[in-house]
Amino acid sequence: MQKDRTAGSDLDETVVLSFQRRQKTRQRVQTQGGQEITINLPRGTLMRGGDSLVSERGGIVHIVAACERVSTVASDDADLLTKAAYHLGNRHVSVQIGLGWLRYLQDHVLDSMLRELGLEPQRHSASFEPESGAYSFHSHSNASV
Structure with missing residues (x-):
């Protein structure tokens, strides 16, 4: 990643981004401290909550x-959750998988489909960290801002 060259090495900022924004490899964002920075990552890179990016001058930008x-x-029914995951995946829906649960961005059509399978979608607000996919590779250890 690259950040504006005007920033010094004392940069220690936080950026809060939606899943959609964390998929964008080139963008300008505003940090929690009010600084405008440019993120410039290699194509196909996905930022995850908890990632830290390093600027060319050694400053840190934390991703939330x-x-x-x-x-x-x-559900406690693994077969039912497996069927739900299959149907969501068949529609190319990004899904976060936890022990006994599946999460996806709200969509009333998907909610209805899962109700038909016997599940009851709970709508709420939470961070969204879906699976990256079989052909995705994830590393920010040497990324820069």
Whole structure:
């Protein structure tokens, strides 16, 4: 990643980004401290909540996953959750997978589909960290801002 060259090495900022914004490899964002910075990552890079980016001068920008409107389905029935994951994946929906639950960005059509399967989607606000996919590679250890 690259950040504006005007920033010094004392940069220690936080950026709160939605899942959609964390997928963008080139963008201008405003930090929690009010600074405008430019993020310039290699194509295909996904920023995750908890990532830290390093500027060319050694400053740090911490990435926080924003709370978003999501739906979560939960069940002790692994077969039912597996079917739900299959149907969501078949529609190319980004899904966050936890022990006994699935989460996706709110969509009334998807909520209805999962109700038909016997699940009850709960709508709420939470950070969204979906699976990156079988062909995605994730590393920011040497990324720069």
